[in-house]
Amino acid sequence: MTNHSTRRRSGTRLVALLAIGALAVAACGGSTPSTGGPVTLNALFMKQAAYSEADVKKMSDAFTAANPNITVKAEYVGYDALHDKIVTDQVGGSGSYDIVLMDTPWPAEFVKAGIVTDITDKIPADFKSGVFDSAWTAAAYQGKYYGVPWINDSKFFFFNKKMLADAGITTAPKTWDDVVAAATAIKAKGTVKFPIVASWKQAEAVICDWTQLAGVMGGATFIDDQGKATFNTGGGLAALTFMKKLLDDGLVNPASLGFGEDDVNNTMSAGQAAMALNWTYGYAVMNDPAQSKVSGQVEVVASPGKGSVATSGVNGGMSMAVTKSSKHPDEALKFALWMASQKSQEMDTTLAFPMWKASFEDTAVTKANPAFFAAAKVQFAGLVARPVVPYYTKLSNALQVAIQTALQGKSTPEQALNDVAAKLADLQK
Amino acid sequence: MSGAVPGRTPRLRTKPWPETWVAAAFVAPAALVILLVVLVPLLRALWMSLFDISLVRPGVEPFVGLRNYIEQLTSGDFWGATGRALFFTVTSTALELSLGLGLALLMDQPLRFRWLLRSIVILPWALPTIVNALMWRWIDNAEYGALNAVLTQTGLLHDYQPWLSNSDLAMWMVVLADVWKMTPFVAILLLAALQSVDRELIQVAMVDGASSRQAFRLILLPLITPVIMIVLILRTMEAFKVFDIVWIMTGGGPANATQTVAIYAYQTAYQGFDFGRGAALGYIIAVVIMALAAIYLRLLGRTGR
Numbered sequence: 001m002t003n004h005s006t007r008r009r010s011g012t013r014l015v016a017l018l019a020i021g022a023l024a025v026a027a028c029g030g031s032t033p034s035t036g037g038p039v040t041l042n043a044l045f046m047k048q049a050a051y052s053e054a055d056v057k058k059m060s061d062a063f064t065a066a067n068p069n070i071t072v073k074a075e076y077v078g079y080d081a082l083h084d085k086i087v088t089d090q091v092g093g094s095g096s097y098d099i100v101l102m103d104t105p106w107p108a109e110f111v112k113a114g115i116v117t118d119i120t121d122k123i124p125a126d127f128k129s130g131v132f133d134s135a136w137t138a139a140a141y142q143g144k145y146y147g148v149p150w151i152n153d154s155k156f157f158f159f160n161k162k163m164l165a166d167a168g169i170t171t172a173p174k175t176w177d178d179v180v181a182a183a184t185a186i187k188a189k190g191t192v193k194f195p196i197v198a199s200w201k202q203a204e205a206v207i208c209d210w211t212q213l214a215g216v217m218g219g220a221t222f223i224d225d226q227g228k229a230t231f232n233t234g235g236g237l238a239a240l241t242f243m244k245k246l247l248d249d250g251l252v253n254p255a256s257l258g259f260g261e262d263d264v265n266n267t268m269s270a271g272q273a274a275m276a277l278n279w280t281y282g283y284a285v286m287n288d289p290a291q292s293k294v295s296g297q298v299e300v301v302a303s304p305g306k307g308s309v310a311t312s313g314v315n316g317g318m319s320m321a322v323t324k325s326s327k328h329p330d331e332a333l334k335f336a337l338w339m340a341s342q343k344s345q346e347m348d349t350t351l352a353f354p355m356w357k358a359s360f361e362d363t364a365v366t367k368a369n370p371a372f373f374a375a376a377k378v379q380f381a382g383l384v385a386r387p388v389v390p391y392y393t394k395l396s397n398a399l400q401v402a403i404q405t406a407l408q409g410k411s412t413p414e415q416a417l418n419d420v421a422a423k424l425a426d427l428q429k
Numbered sequence: 430m431s432g433a434v435p436g437r438t439p440r441l442r443t444k445p446w447p448e449t450w451v452a453a454a455f456v457a458p459a460a461l462v463i464l465l466v467v468l469v470p471l472l473r474a475l476w477m478s479l480f481d482i483s484l485v486r487p488g489v490e491p492f493v494g495l496r497n498y499i500e501q502l503t504s505g506d507f508w509g510a511t512g513r514a515l516f517f518t519v520t521s522t523a524l525e526l527s528l529g530l531g532l533a534l535l536m537d538q539p540l541r542f543r544w545l546l547r548s549i550v551i552l553p554w555a556l557p558t559i560v561n562a563l564m565w566r567w568i569d570n571a572e573y574g575a576l577n578a579v580l581t582q583t584g585l586l587h588d589y590q591p592w593l594s595n596s597d598l599a600m601w602m603v604v605l606a607d608v609w610k611m612t613p614f615v616a617i618l619l620l621a622a623l624q625s626v627d628r629e630l631i632q633v634a635m636v637d638g639a640s641s642r643q644a645f646r647l648i649l650l651p652l653i654t655p656v657i658m659i660v661l662i663l664r665t666m667e668a669f670k671v672f673d674i675v676w677i678m679t680g681g682g683p684a685n686a687t688q689t690v691a692i693y694a695y696q697t698a699y700q701g702f703d704f705g706r707g708a709a710l711g712y713i714i715a716v717v718i719m720a721l722a723a724i725y726l727r728l729l730g731r732t733g734r
Contacts, residue, residue, distance in 0.1 A: 150437065201594070253571070256569075256573060257591065258571065258593040258682070259594070266573065270573060272572050393702070404596075404685075410684065
């Protein structure tokens with residue numbers, strides 16, 4: 001009897017405990033879209049080129065100081081992991097990020113997959129008029145906006161002034177023919193074995209360089225309006241043929257086929273190469289006495305041209321997109337607009353240029369590095385974009401392999417690109 | 430001591446549960462967890478593999494039956510990746526087994542600093558795979574890696590080699606990194622097997638005039654064969670689905686030279702957004718691994734007798 005009632009009582013207690021537990025869990029979830037209450041935003045950033053973690057923290061600290069009810073939790077991943085992390089997080093169902101970085105070719109995929117939110121009506125007018133046109137590529141798809149432009153970047157041409165001077169070259173190369181001439185002279189002099197180093201590993205990096213070269217060698221429209229391949233003719237083919245020739249002539253380091261952007265910085269910094277293409281941040285890294293043997297010797301100019309085209313650069317812009325899974329889309333957008341504001345972007349221009357046209361006219365801003373600002377202003381006016389199509393990542397993967405196959409001499413540039421063109425229909429499925 | 434009558438168990442007031450029920454009750458929570466985290470995704474993936482699911486086409490997911498499987502089994506990309514995974518599996522497992530056996534025999538000898546040798550040998554295995562992969566990426570770096578420095582300074586090599594940038598070398602470098610990490614694991618397992626062998630058997634054979642090579646081949650080796658088989662099963666299964674060490678060291682490049690079948694599946698699903706094909710690939714990999722395991726287990730059953 002006693003035994004029985006004790007058991008029943010403990011049973012009741014257990015139910016009560018479970019109920020309390022459930023309530024506590026529900027309270028912790030706190031998923032009700034709140035207005036005014038404390039809000040935590042989870043943001044996914046990139047740990048590579050452009051703004052450093054310290055830069056992001058500085059901008060976001062200013063934001064939280066102005067908006068004390070919003071806390072921002074930032075996470076950083078390497079660029080090559082960024083796309084897949086966003087996809088797994090959003091499609092896997094957990095959807096833990098309110099705001100993610102979106103690269104130039106991704107809006108099509110992300111819009112189709114329902115990952116990012118349409119913010120067309122919420123973008124302030126001063127953004128539309130004040131920001132470089134090219135910066136919007138990373139935010140737009142089919143006439144609508146899904147992100148706030150945040151990073152404005154392209155690959156610039158870096159060269160070791162001393163090595164060029166030692167080989168008798170005193171003016172900065174303006175065309176790729178100048179680059180070949182300079183590289184040949186440096187190689188003949190024996191200063192370094194391979195005068196040029198490049199980030200041509202099987203990753204997005206090689207596509208960026210190839211696009212940039214195609215931009216001055218016949219154009220970088222890779223897919224026409226009917227969805228047909230054009231990358232295997234014109235600029236795309238000319239660029240790949242040029243890359244292969246640089247390798248064959250021993251002007252580019254063959255290790256470049258395994259190198260990313262950081263390896264390019266390291267090789268230049270070690271004084272093992274004289275010339276390279278890299279993102280804006282390369283300038284600060286290669287000229288940092290703490291990590292570079294050649295600091296003070298590396299100069300930067302707009303990317304070289306070819307024939308009638310003076311310069312061209314790959315569009316390396318990125319935008320901040322509010323995810324569909326976000327419980328606080330308004331706060332997330334507010335944060336993105338803050339991070340992209342002219343004031344935030346002008347805080348520190350060492351690693352990334354502002355995307356505001358006015359910043360380039362303001363000597364208080366450009367005085368940080370007038371020559372680089374001048375070069376960037378020219379290059380930003382003529383950026384070429386990688387194709388913004390829903391099957392971009394598949395296309396990019398196939399092109400990376402084709403380019404590397406040709407560069408390794410296992411196929412001709414023409415054949416390698418034709419192979420991708422032949423299976424384009426399958427990639428578009 | 431309690432004064433119970435021997436041979437008679439004291440009667441319980443209520444009838445106890447049958448033993449199997451009790452066992453089932455204890456196992457139930459764990460079984461439920463396994464069901465939720467293993468079986469449900471497994472069945473869902475099997476279901477997905479029968480549909481054409483692309484994330485960029487939400488809502489449009491036609492049933493395609495076995496088309497995903499047929500497409501893969503007839504695609505050159507798939508067989509290329511499978512061939513590379515098999516190459517990695519065979520070379521790394523063979524090297525790990527032969528080096529591991531050598532190390533195990535060495536550690537089995539009554540050496541003076543045997544304890545030190547054993548602790549040092551285990552170190553590579555203690556490193557997380559990610560750390561190991563990053564470390565080897567640095568060692569193999571063409572411009573500032575230790576491998577080029579050592580080989581050129583000792584005169585073994587004239588010029589720096591782009592180890593990870595050359596499609597003929599890259600896979601070997603990944604195999605090397607894997608062998609460095611996994612040989613200790615094989616060695617420790619084989620050492621345990623060696624130590625369980627009765628030494629008198631060897632001594633008797635030697636007294637009867639067997640050479641030490643004969644004693645090894647005819648007595649020691651057959652006795653440790655079951656453990657060798659288990660090591661083979663473990664290493665083959667792990668190696669065939671290798672992902673992390675390759676992903677960190679080369680990302681599958683250059684020109685797909687190190688793209689194994691697991692990397693191919695990952696790229697299909699997470700980069701190509703093609704979850705139907707990705708799920709089918711996952712199942713094909715699982716079937717291959719199960720087939721390999723079945724073959725080994727059959728052999729093991731034969732040798733274990």
